[in-house]
Amino acid sequence: VQLQASGGGLVQAGDSLRLSCAPSGRTSSAYYMAWFRQAPGKEREFVAAIKWNGGYTYYADSVKGRFTIDRDMAKKTLYLQMNRLKPEDTAVYFCALDSNLILSNVRNRVAYKVWGPGTEVTVSS
Numbered sequence: 001v002q003l004q005a006s007g008g009g010l011v012q013a014g015d016s017l018r019l020s021c022a023p024s025g026r027t028s029s030a031y032y033m034a035w036f037r038q039a040p041g042k043e044r045e046f047v048a049a050i051k052w053n054g055g056y057t058y059y060a061d062s063v064k065g066r067f068t069i070d071r072d073m074a075k076k077t078l079y080l081q082m083n084r085l086k087p088e089d090t091a092v093y094f095c096a097l098d099s100n101l102i103l104s105n106v107r108n109r110v111a112y113k114v115w116g117p118g119t120e121v122t123v124s125s
Contacts, residue, residue, distance in 0.1 A: 001025040003116025005095045010122045015085050019119060021078040021095030031099040033078045035069060036109055037091035038118070044094065046107040048080060058106050063089075085123045092118035 007019040019035065034049035048069035049058045057069050068081040078095055096112035105111035 001097060001114050003095050003097060003114060005093060005116050005119040008093060008119030008121045010124065011085055013086055013123055013125050015123070016081070016083045017085060017121060018082070019080040019093055019095075019121075021080075021116060023076060023078075023097055023114075031097055032101045032106060032112075033071065034096045034106070034112060035078075035080045035093055036096060036112075037089075037093045037121075039088075039091040042091075044109050046109065047093070049106045050078070060107070082121070085121075087123050087125045090121060090123050092120050094118040 002024045003021055005019060005021045007017060009017060011017055031052050032049055033052060035047040036044050037047050038044040046060050047063055048067055050069045050071055052071060059067065066084045070079045071077065082089065095116050097114040098112045101111055
């Protein structure tokens, strides 16, 4: 399985942006997909995750209420709708997937085995 994220760019504070991530290759039906981000000089951190079958969602406190993770099952595409962006949201955003994840590890970057190259989001003040 390969992942390809897209949709990053340069926006102003308060703007919105939607990221997309499309896995290619065969996947099992029961997997989690997630978005992580890494700001310069910082560790990669959890942003949001979704269980593909069922649509259960999980968010970091820092984005709850502003970001929405969703998926289009027909297109097999993951999305991250980011609203009311802040300069502190500036980072490279990565999508990740794992077919054997357990719920307690949904926010743990080490638990995800498949990663795509990131897409850069820059929010100016």
